[in-house]
Each structure stands twice: as structure tokens, then as C-alpha cells.
Amino acid sequence: MKKYLIGYDIGSSSVKASLVEAESGRCVASAFYPKSEAPIMAQQPGWAEQDPNSWWQYLCEATSDVMTASGAHGSDVAAIGISYQMHGLVCVDKNGAPLRPSIIWCDSRAVPYGQRAFETIGEERCLSHLLNSPGNFTASKLAWVKEHEPALFAQIDKIMLPGDYIALRLTGEACTTVSGLSEGMFWDFLEGCLSDDVMGYYGFDKSLIPSIRPTFAPQGELTASAAAQLGLAAGIPVTYRAGDQPNNALSLGVFNPGEIASTAGTSGVVYGVLGNVNYDPKSRVNTFAHVNHTDLQTRLGVLLCINGTGILNSWIRRNVLPGGVSYAEMNDIAASAPIGAAGVSILPFGNGAERVLENRAPGCSIHGVNFNTHTRAHLLRAAQEGIVFSFKYGIEVMEQMGMEVSKIHAGHANMFLSPLFRHTLANVTGATIELYDTDGSVGAAKGAGIGAGIYKDHTEAFASLQKLAVVEPCADEVEATAEAYERWKSFV
Helix, strand or coil: CCCEEEEEEECCCCEEEEEEECCCCCEEEEEEECCCCCCCECCCCCCCEECHHHHHHHHHHHHHHHHHHHCCCHHHEEEEEEEECCCCEEEECCCCCECCCEECCCCCCCHHHHHHHHHHHCHHHHHHHCCCCCCCCHHHHHHHHHHHCHHHHHHCCEEECHHHHHHHHHHCCCEECHHHHHHCCCEECCCCEECHHHHHHHCCCHHHCCEECCCECCCCECCHHHHHHHCCCCCCEEEEEEEHHHHHHHHCCCCCCCEEEEEECCCEEEEEEECCCCCCCCCCCEEEECCCCCCCCCCEEEEEEECCCHHHHHHHHHHHCCCCCCHHHHHHHHHCCCCCHHHCEEECCCCCCEHHHCCECCCCEEECCCCCCCCHHHHHHHHHHHHHHHHHHHHHHHHHCCCCCCEEEEECCHHHHCHHHHHHHHHHHCCEEEEEECCHHHHHHHHHHHHCCCCCCHHHHCCCCEEEEEECCCHHHHHHHHHHHHHHHCCC
């Protein structure tokens, strides 16, 4: 009898489910729900909330679709893994019911709370113990609830991240992970426990925090009620959970110091693994416990996010090219311009404040345009180069923290579909780019296989990961790319 693994990816736009055949590692079916983008409630500017119950409904629909499409039986599923949108806050009562909508990752109301905590606790102490500023993360969101909704705050039995809540719905058990606590700014890396500084400053009782389980381990079993709703068998263990960026790195086989996972969609992410406890003194990147971080093995995920990544590329396409030009055609036009775009530089910082710039929001800017010589091809190339150069700018911060960047893993999607983009990234970083066919829900399924002991380790779990292409730096292009980057950096 074949064994299967289910992975769920709880995003803010949809919930995706993938069914993976355990022995072969092959994804036999995937589905997402809703088919149109999930609603985000914004009662005030800068707010962003979602109903946690809606995630459960989407999960049920997606599960039904993958089981129907695959023809597998619910009793054939051996383990469940969860990936989820990071930094959200779910508040539940003693019955496990949400007390209010979740304040999700892109909600900015907690920024002043985190800044005051950073200043009061002390910047050096926060960075050395939390490895970050408390910022706009989960702990600061809970502080907002405490101040503005005190009656509701008094009813909270447990606070959770989105993935913790889904696990609760699946198993009836409230638990979390060190990786999850670190992304919420609740974990003290030097002491190896809940942060007394954060809990004390905000006045949170430690009883609000669920019990802590390993990332790869049994975290509860599917209840009869949940199984009936999902069409699965009661007793299936949940054996893995992680935030979307650590899970994306796992999905791409990134576990060891110096390895990098990158995505380049609307925003862009560079996520590197560090083998020692360290931080950026200017807090230009975020640092969390990676999926394989333990007391005995330090594995930290250093996260760079560039808000103005693919959104610049799409803006250029809409506003510079005539309608109907595809992204593939645009990439060809961009590649017709020389490296460095004949002196044109574009800074892609037009989508809000950038943490790598110490939370400055300088806006997008275009430099060096000559009306007599430059064409749309130069602008298109400068836009893609500018996005790559912003990645390099953040990677330099990671290198200052002691990370040696030699290999970058990425999914064959979004801007990594552009040969110009990936070759420029290889040339400017000196790293080898490896492109893979995978996604977060498939990674979560394989993570579940590790946690259930079906795979002996991550090497076995990801042995079937399909490598689509390898891009090496081109010796003939490295010098020109470096010169273009230095010119670009002079405008930052």
C-alpha cells in the first residue's frame, strides 16, 4: 500500500495543499483555495486582518480537491506538514476559538510598540538576545491588543501564529516551535528560553505561550472531527510546521551554513543559513531559528526582504512597453542592452520603507539617462539589474555577519525565469545559482516525512528534488557587472 504525505501552505492569498507519494517523493496532486485572492480586511490604513476560520475552510476545500484528483484514500496519508504566513497573531479562548481576526504579517499598527520596546529594553540587548528589533512582529501586535482591547485580552488563553492555529484545528493541541517563537520575537537565543525581557516589558504572562515542540516531531494527531471534515483518517500525526520563508528554504534543500534560498515575486527574499549566533548591529536583516536549529546545532535563517522587486519589473512593463508584450519578450528586449545598461541605474525602492536601508523609504529613482542614446531596452535592463543589485547589497550585510555565500537555490518561477536576472545575480555575487521545481506545500509534505521518521534525514527527503538548471558566474561578464553594481551603490 502506498503511503502519502500532505503538505499545507497557509498563505495570505490562498491555502495550498499538496499530496506527495512518500517513497518516490513525487507530488501526485496539488490544489489551492480560494481560486480568487483571499480577502484581507483593512478597517484603517496600515491594518491587515484575516479570519482564521477562513483558513480552515480553504484548507478543507483544497484537501478535498487533492484527494479527489489523486484517487488516494484518507487512510493512506501517513503524516501532515504545515507551512504558514509568518508573524501573524491569532488569539484564542479556552475552547480554542479565535477571539478576533488575525493581525497578519503586513499589518503595520504595531511599529511604534516595537520601537519603544527596542529603545526601552536597549538596542544592544535586543539585538544580542533576540537577534532583531522587536519591530512589527507578533509580540508587538499582541501589545497593541493589550492596550486597545483590554477586555478581549483578558479572555486570551493562548496566542498563536497562523500555523499553530491550523495545527490546533487539526489536532486539538495547542503547541508551537522555537522557530515560531523566534519569528514572533519571543525567543532569547543567548538564554535558550522565552525572552524575559519581552514578556516582562510588555506585561505578558508566560501561560499565554503554548507548549514548545520540535519542528520535526509528532505535534498531535488528527482528531475524529477534523478527519471527518477533511475526508482523512483520525490519528494521522502532524509532524512538521514552519514559517513560509524557512519552509521555502527547506523546500529548496537549504539547511547548511552558507546556503541561500531566494525568491523574487512581488517582493524579493534572500534567506541564508548562519551557523553561529550573530546579528547585524544596524538591524538591516531579520534573523530567526531555521527549521533545523537545535540546542546542539546552531542554524539561523537570516532574512533579507526587498519590497520593490517584481513590482518594479511589472511597473516597467506596464508603463514603458505597449500592451500585450509578455514577460518573456520583455526579458529579450532587456537583454539586448549591454551589461550596466550603458550607464543607467535604477533603485527599486518604490514600494515602502526598506529594512535593509534602515527603514528608509527613498522611493524608486532612475539615474544616468541620456535622452539621445538610451532606449527602453536600457531602462528594462537597468530595472532588472537594480533588483539584483539590491539583493547583492543585502547579501553584503549577511557576509559582514560571517556568512559565506557560495550557492543560491531558487524556484524556477517569477523573476528567476529571466536569464538576464539569474545571470546578473551569479555574476555580481560570485555564487552558483541552482533552479529547482518545487513549492512550499510540497516542502511541507516532505518536512512531515522527516518528522514522522519516514525519511531518515533531509538528504533522503529531498533526494528526488528536481534540479532544472545551474547558472555559473561568467568570467567575461564579472568585471562589467561589478562596475555597474558599484555605480548603482553610489546612489543608495
